Amino acid sequence: MKRSRGATALLTLAAALAAISVFLPLWWVFVSSTRPGNTYVDYMAPLSWMAFVPVAGDATNYEALLSGPFLVGLFNSFLVAGLTILFGLAIAIPAGYALATMEFRGRGLVFSFVILVAMIPFDAVAIPLSGLFQGWGLTDSYAGLVLPALANGFAIFVLRQFFMGIPSELMDAAEVDGLGRFGTLWRITLPLSKPALIGAGMMLFLSQWQAYLWPLLIGTSPERQLAPIALANLSTLFTVDLGQILAGSFVLSIIPMVLLLFFQKQYTESLSTTGLKG
Known part of the structure; x- marks a missing residue:
């Protein structure tokens, strides 16, 4: 004792x-x-x-900060992160569900490919990818900011592992009752998967909230700048107001911390299930 x-x-x-x-x-x-x-x-x-x-x-620094371009950048960051969560989950949910419940040839290979791609640092492909986006006319657009973050391999992984933890008998019974695969996903699987959805959503949110290199390469105008870019622009060749920069850094740091604290239980539960089944 x-x-x-x-x-x-x-x-x-x-x-x-x-x-x-x-x-x-x-x-x-x-x-x-x-x-x-x-x-x-x-x-x-x-x-x-x-x-x-x-x-x-x-509160002088905060008043000056929120009356300038940083406020527009903060709004854009929330907008881009929200769109990424919405459309990213629309991709990750069916992908994770298919990899967890459907038997098809090469399923393990597809899952391995998803994980391998997810482990490649985005910065390694950002420069050539930005050239493609310029050719497609997606520079200085919300679509250009959102698209690269949608297919998030880690979000697919978290959802797939959680879906595999749901008893197969429950989903089989739902399909026997005539729900079909889509009905089973919508009415049975998703209501049971709130922790995994929050965990995957937080991954998508954080991937966009801390983005700096990609918004810089995509060449957004001041109207579409994200908050990290707007914060960096506070430092110019002639003036550096470190008080405002520190205020902006605190705002950008505290927002994801508050979200993680608020969803701590669900986020931890989603991560705790990732190693249960392979």
Whole structure:
């Protein structure tokens, strides 16, 4: 019992240190973003404990940030991420369902191909792909921003693994009752798959929310710029307002954190099922 309590205390301490190491930089960004202009540097050389205390601050940076191009970029990021989730799930759901429930020749090969493609870094193909999109006339368009992120192999993988965990007897009984494959998917499988749908949706959201290279290559105009590009444009050749940049960085960081915290249970449950069946 003593050894068990000691191990529990050690693990709790390790978890607390890990949480602090993750939270502290974000807290510093927030505190620094409340200080006008570049005045946060007054507490950095040398480093002072006041750098982590939100005193003598205000919302000037946030007011300036949200009254400029960054607000348009934030709206575009939500729009592009929302469209990616909607159409990405429309592709991932039937793909995952077919790979999980349908017996056909080469199914394992198709699934392996999906995983292999998903593991290729997108940046490795972004430059040649941008040339194709320019030839197709998809530059400076929402379609050009959304299309490359739709076929997400990891989202297909998560859904496929979750679908395989649903008892086959349940789906067989639904088909015997005359629902058919589409009816079984719509009325039986999807209502049971809320955690997997949220997990796959979060993967699609994060893939777009943190995108930088592709929106930069696709050459979007200010009206269609995503938030990371609008944030980078705050730094110019002649002026660098680090207060606004820190405020924008905090906004872009906190939004996915809040979503992950809100859907933590479903997201964790979706990931916990990915290794149950092969």
